[in-house]
Amino acid sequence: MSSVRPAPDAGPPRAPAPVRPARSRPRPLRLGRGDRLFLTVIVGVPLLALLVFVWLPALASIGLSFTTWDGIEPGDIQWVGLDNYREIFTNYPPFWPAVQHNVVWLLFTALLPTPFGIFLAYHLDRKIRFTRFYQTAVFLPMVLSLAVVGFIWEIIYNPDNGLLNGVLNGVAPGHHIDWLGDPDLNLWAVLIASAWRHTGYIMILYLAGLKGFDPALKEAASLDGANGRQTFLKVVFPALKPVNIIILVVTVMESLRAFDIVYVLGGGVGSKPGMELLSLLITDNIIGESSHIGYGSALAVVLLLVSLVAIGTFLAQTFRKEDQ
Amino acid sequence: MTMQSRITPVTGHSRRSVVRGTLGIGAAALAAPLLTACGGGPSSDPKTVTFGSNGADATPKSAYAELTGAFTKDSGLKVKTNTVDHDTFQKSISSYLQGTPDDVFTWFAGYRMQYFAKKKLAHPIDDVWDSIGSGFSDAAKQLSRGEDGKYYFVPLYNYPWAVFYRKSVFKERGYAPPRTWGEFTALAKQMRKDGLSPIASGYGGGDSWSILGAFDYLNLRANGYEFHMSLMRGEVSWTDRRASRTLDLWRELSPYYQQGAGGRSWQDAAQSLLDKKSGMAVIGLFLGQQITDEKLRADIDFFAFPEIDPSFGQDTVEAPTDGFMLSRRPKNPEGAAKLLEFLGSAQAENLYMGVDPSNVAVHSKADTSGYNPLQKKSAELIASAKHITQFGDRDSDPGFISTVVLPGLAQWLGHPDDGSALLKKIESQRSRFFTA
Numbered sequence: 001m002s003s004v005r006p007a008p009d010a011g012p013p014r015a016p017a018p019v020r021p022a023r024s025r026p027r028p029l030r031l032g033r034g035d036r037l038f039l040t041v042i043v044g045v046p047l048l049a050l051l052v053f054v055w056l057p058a059l060a061s062i063g064l065s066f067t068t069w070d071g072i073e074p075g076d077i078q079w080v081g082l083d084n085y086r087e088i089f090t091n092y093p094p095f096w097p098a099v100q101h102n103v104v105w106l107l108f109t110a111l112l113p114t115p116f117g118i119f120l121a122y123h124l125d126r127k128i129r130f131t132r133f134y135q136t137a138v139f140l141p142m143v144l145s146l147a148v149v150g151f152i153w154e155i156i157y158n159p160d161n162g163l164l165n166g167v168l169n170g171v172a173p174g175h176h177i178d179w180l181g182d183p184d185l186n187l188w189a190v191l192i193a194s195a196w197r198h199t200g201y202i203m204i205l206y207l208a209g210l211k212g213f214d215p216a217l218k219e220a221a222s223l224d225g226a227n228g229r230q231t232f233l234k235v236v237f238p239a240l241k242p243v244n245i246i247i248l249v250v251t252v253m254e255s256l257r258a259f260d261i262v263y264v265l266g267g268g269v270g271s272k273p274g275m276e277l278l279s280l281l282i283t284d285n286i287i288g289e290s291s292h293i294g295y296g297s298a299l300a301v302v303l304l305l306v307s308l309v310a311i312g313t314f315l316a317q318t319f320r321k322e323d324q
Numbered sequence: 325m326t327m328q329s330r331i332t333p334v335t336g337h338s339r340r341s342v343v344r345g346t347l348g349i350g351a352a353a354l355a356a357p358l359l360t361a362c363g364g365g366p367s368s369d370p371k372t373v374t375f376g377s378n379g380a381d382a383t384p385k386s387a388y389a390e391l392t393g394a395f396t397k398d399s400g401l402k403v404k405t406n407t408v409d410h411d412t413f414q415k416s417i418s419s420y421l422q423g424t425p426d427d428v429f430t431w432f433a434g435y436r437m438q439y440f441a442k443k444k445l446a447h448p449i450d451d452v453w454d455s456i457g458s459g460f461s462d463a464a465k466q467l468s469r470g471e472d473g474k475y476y477f478v479p480l481y482n483y484p485w486a487v488f489y490r491k492s493v494f495k496e497r498g499y500a501p502p503r504t505w506g507e508f509t510a511l512a513k514q515m516r517k518d519g520l521s522p523i524a525s526g527y528g529g530g531d532s533w534s535i536l537g538a539f540d541y542l543n544l545r546a547n548g549y550e551f552h553m554s555l556m557r558g559e560v561s562w563t564d565r566r567a568s569r570t571l572d573l574w575r576e577l578s579p580y581y582q583q584g585a586g587g588r589s590w591q592d593a594a595q596s597l598l599d600k601k602s603g604m605a606v607i608g609l610f611l612g613q614q615i616t617d618e619k620l621r622a623d624i625d626f627f628a629f630p631e632i633d634p635s636f637g638q639d640t641v642e643a644p645t646d647g648f649m650l651s652r653r654p655k656n657p658e659g660a661a662k663l664l665e666f667l668g669s670a671q672a673e674n675l676y677m678g679v680d681p682s683n684v685a686v687h688s689k690a691d692t693s694g695y696n697p698l699q700k701k702s703a704e705l706i707a708s709a710k711h712i713t714q715f716g717d718r719d720s721d722p723g724f725i726s727t728v729v730l731p732g733l734a735q736w737l738g739h740p741d742d743g744s745a746l747l748k749k750i751e752s753q754r755s756r757f758f759t760a
Contacts, residue, residue: 071418072443093749159584160592181528181586183735267529270726273735289417290439290723
């Protein structure tokens with residue numbers, strides 16, 4: 001912009017240089033036209049992408065949730081108002097079990113693997129022997145792809161020659177437990193597989209936080225006569241608030257979007273009795289040979305609302321505290 | 325000073341142009357899917373036909389390769405095969421057909437074919453049938469027509485469902501193949517006494533479809549073909565007294581099922597039959613794909629599903645038919661028609677059966693001299709049937725079956741108590757799938 005002349009060795013002083021102070025005085029035009037164009041592009045393109053690929057589909061889903069459509073001819077879309085929602089809440093057998101399972105999933109994950117991951121992190125952070133080995137071992141499931149995790153647990157849960165039934169048979173012969181087939185049992189079987197993965201994830205997050213923790217605080221606590229538990233609960237845990245928030249968000253999100261491992265262990269065809277989840281019901285209705293786009297969209301909107309309520313409450317609380 | 329003033333703008337520009345370049349690529353990537361969606365796809369090559377295949381397993385894959393290879397030799401047209409895993413193919417069929425599908429694709433006869441014909445996602449192929457029609461029976465023709473009476477489908481093979489067993493087990497223990505329901509349940513009882521799992525069973529994971537075979541047969545034998553088909557097409561209520569009779573019969577049978585069925589694959593269930601741990605299996609001829617030791621094949625036999633109501637006898641055979649369809653706007657219509665004509669010929673069927681012997685050819689002029697005893701018996705069973713059904717999820721709306729009926733039946737089979745609650749649940753969803 002500034003170099004007007006094309007000659008490469010354009011002599012001593014550059015022409016526009018003296019103008020600069022004058023230009024900066026009238027405030028509004030600090031950016032040149034090129035810069036503004038550049039900014040427009042660099043902000044505009046991602047914004048456009050966000051609108052087209054995230055917000056448009058989201059809004060379209062909300063719109064479609066009031067219609068019935070087989071997903072083929074756009075002309076076949078029929079407005080049905082709140083019918084889909086009424087059907088879902090009053091007359092869709094897998095819906096309430098799915099809601100219940102989502103809640104169970106959230107509570108289970110928040111109460112067992114998450115604290116356990118923190119527990120492991122806290123202990124592995126101390127300089128015990130083989131700590132690297134333990135850390136790697138616990139984190140390993142997180143490195144595997146979900147398909148592999150599914151295969152591993154399928155082998156463990158196989159009713160005929162699986163590891164678990166083999167061990168059971170050795171201890172008390174004659175017992176035959178159908179881990180993934182029994183509707184009263186399979187959700188828990190899947191939750192354990194998911195916890196196996198989740199623990200390592202939480203552990204690594206918390207370890208990262210602990211690495212940045214100021215040891216002087218711990219020293220001060222022990223000088224004051226705090227024991228191990230008191231040090232953790234009163235000093236370390238509150239001081240790691242940012243990490244705690246991340247862990248909470250991760251746990252809630254993972255529970256609401258739980259899908260993949262259930263899908264894999266359920267055989268990859270959709271929801272199975274005992275393992276219904278909202279995310280699975282959505283794909284049940286939308287993906288497949290005869291799709292019910294409107295119905296599936298209504299389910300998706302329900303999940304969206306639930307997620308928004310969960311995330312919204314959480315964000316509101318965090319920000320309110322931060323403002324004070 | 326001069327150095328500085330020369331260098332700064334240069335680096336500034338280059339950094340900016342790098343970003344600009346990246347943005348350009350990003351924008352192009354974003355636009356790409358839109359462009360391909362608008363255009364008619366890549367320019368079509370008149371010497372090439374594209375073929376979408378769901379035969380991803382080793383045996384069907386090499387069998388299809390044999391077919392397309394022979395066609396290329398005959399016609400000089402190249403076939404570009406696009407193979408997708410069986411379950412994925414089925415699940416994404418709807419979006420596949422709306423996008424840029426291959427010219428010719430594998431699919432199933434029955435309601436499932438008619439659904440896509442009705443939605444205009446397939447192209448009628450009456451002209452193809454003008455030349456291949458003479459090779460097929462009326463039943464096969466019936467199976468290949470849409471609701472509008474036009475042809476949409478070229479059948480390749482079918483395979484019957486029946487009750488399979490090992491001859492040596494029956495001989496050792498002195499069992500006789502049962503013909504009636506009473507004999508059947510008595511045999512199952514005896515097997516359990518002898519320490520066998522009477523009926524091999526595995527419907528875990530993605531295999532819950534495999535229980536439909538038993539449901540279809542129970543319903544067909546107890547209530548007849550007409551009622552079964554109306555039930556499948558959503559024309560009668562699922563709370564009908566006859567449907568609950570079917571579940572009552574099933575409950576009678578369920579104690580004889582192999583334990584832990586909800587977590588087992590059909591392959592493992594079939595294996596337990598081959599290992600002589602189970603006595604019988606209600607399954608299709610594709611059970612043969614599970615046999616790795618060829619000597620074993622001669623020891624496998626089957627009997628038709630037993631009679632329940634004498635007025636219907638054993639008049640219906642469940643024999644799903646697989647074949648091919650033409651996509652709605654083929655890129656190479658002439659070439660695709662030629663390929664379909666070839667696939668509808670006796671020669672194509674012979675080539676296919678030569679590689680994959682666990683099916684039976686549909687073409688009436690197909691060479692059956694190379695059939696193994698199981699194939700021969702299957703062909704006879706199908707030929708003697710008064711009615712041929714396709715399969716629960718092919719005779720009905722597959723969405724209804726896979727999201728309502730199957731989960732319901734699978735859950736009920738775990739605790740087969742009174743079926744009326746289940747039937748009420750299924751019935752409450754029927755109108756969502758079958759509206760005029």
